[in-house]
Amino acid sequence: MTSKTLLALLATATLLTARETRAQLDSTPARSTDPRVGLAGGLDDAREAAWNLRHVVHRPRAEGWYDPDDLGTLRYSSSDLAFRGNVVFQGAFHGLQAWDVSTPADPRRIMALPCPGGQGDVSVHGNLLFMSVEETRGRVDCGTQGIIDTVSSERFRGVRIFDISDVANPRPVALVQTCRGSHTHTLVTDPRDAANVYIYVSGTSRVRSPSELAGCSGRPPEEDPNTSYFRIEVIQVPVAAPQNARIVNMPRIFADSAGAIAGLWQGGTHGEGTQRTAVTNQCHDITVYGEIGLAAGACAGNGILLDVSDPANPRRIDEVSDPNFAYWHSATFSNDGRKVIFTDEWGGGTQPRCRATDRPEWGADAIFSIEMRKMRFRSYYKIPAPQTSAENCVAHNGSLIPVPGRDIMVQGWYQGGISVFDFTDPTKPVEIAFFDRGPVSDTSLVIAGFWAGYWYNGRIYGSEMARGLDIFELQPSEYLTQNEIDAAKLVQVDVLNPQNQKRIVWPAQFVVARAYVDGLMRRDAKRRSWGQGVHAELARAEKGPAAARRTALARLATRLDRDAANAPDAETVRALAGVVRELGTSAR
DSSP: OOHHHHHHHHHHSOOOOHHHHHHHHTTSOOOSSOTTTTOOOOTTTOOEEEESEEEEEEEOOOTTSSOTTOTTOGGGOEEEEEEETTEEEEEETTEEEEEEOSSTTSOEEEEEEEOOSSSOOEEEETTEEEEEEOSTTOBTTOOSSOOOSSSOTTBOOEEEEEEOSSTTSOEEEEEEEOSSOOSEEEEEEOTTOTTEEEEEEEOOSOOOOTTTSTTOOOSOTTTOTTOSSSOOEEEEEETTOGGGOEEEEOOOTTOOTTOOSSOSOOSEESSTTOOEEOOSSSOSEEEEEGGGTEEEEEEBTEEEEEEOSSTTSOEEEEEEOOTTOSOEEEEEEOTTSSEEEEEEOTTTTSSBOOSTTSOTTSSSEEEEEEETTEEEEEEEEOOSSOOOTTSOBOOOEEEEEOOTTOOEEEEEOBTTOEEEEEOSSTTSOEEEEEEEEOOSOSSSOOOOSEEEEEEETTEEEEEETTTEEEEEEEOOBTTBOHHHHHHHHTOOOSEEOTTEEOOOOOOOOHHHHHHHHHHHHHHOGGGHHHHHHHHHHHHHHHHSOHHHHHHHHHHHHHHHHHHHHTOTTHHHHHHHHHHHHHHHHTOO
């Protein structure tokens, strides 16, 4: 799509009025005094506020992994997380760390590998770990001394691959150099190709000299059609021979129908009173949902939808722009793949963008429904508690919390803390839990806060840029029952790379059925007597002998099938019926 066409579409689009936007953002119930407001600051002794979350434990950064004279320097900041078994891998601008969380209340640091070169985003597959490197100080040998020369054979910018068979002693096995380095990357698997994994590389830095890496070009597309801008790289990694990893494609996913590679947003404002949006010449983050064959790319000036049924050849099938977005940053799908959330990193994550004077639809999440593989805007979500000018704050990384029948996400907001919100109704997202600390400094802006909040096997893990690692547990409330929390905890996975979403599947257990019922009752007060009756039947069946249990559950499932026919939330009722039926057939 040409910039002229895109501007025309924007001009004719129906934009939210200020009143509509405020109504959506005000869907979170007001609390008389939000305890996040006015928290006293400090590195280790900041005041804390929590609502429906229990803070399990905090672990500080390792000695040598911070600058005591400049606590907010990005050179040492912690960044993203990946998970395998009982190990949490934590990237950082200074290198890589690993934590043993076998005992969640007492996590142990089991590895700290200095290897600077950028934010150090990580992902894992089997015994392989992948790490992003973008800064010009990155070295082939992981050295901390940096590189002075403009062109150097010692410089590394791209994706590092480690063997982590021995987690405490990662062994480098491959380096894949790229022209813009790797700001982030996405691990992509293909069930039809178990011999390989693929890495989508999102580079956001300047292009390196062709004298350092052949073929690199920093010229604009009108001067050089082979420019290193306006593309991503696809790396193929043979699992059994990772040393042979190589770039197999550099798709022009921003091209218009005429083939012009700079075919999406050209940068600038969308008119009076709108945001200044970055030019779409790169992706910041790409989230792949392989089971539905789609990926969502947060690509500077646009949110895009990709067909990834052939992982080596991603193909754009839709794109959206938003006059309230400055920089499309990251994305998360709902479990059914019918919604996608994009974040706007207005201010780059280093600026205070959650103040009372900041527009609530700027630096927020935008929620879209996906209908016939096309995205449709539904609402915004932004934390409702204003932060100070001493707190960098904006929407950042998060993941789903697997509560049956609901769409719930946990998310980091830098020094805005951790926020948990429900977007089951995409037009009315509502916050249901939070944790926050005061700023590192009450008097000046010191960069810190939660890079991300991720749910993994029953707990929430937060990577704090200046403070280390935090672990949380959800608490029951009017927004979330113990049944729903217990059902979420049943979902156990061996590996989690948040930018590679997997379909959430719940085991057929009574608490899963109860969680569905609790959610249905909350959504519709008229269902209270109905829900109480279903709960009673489930309780009787669970206590009865196997034969009676099978009969009772089969009868209840049949009744629920009939109820679903006229229910406004028919799919959830049918899912409940499916769990009940499976419980009956498995009764022994």
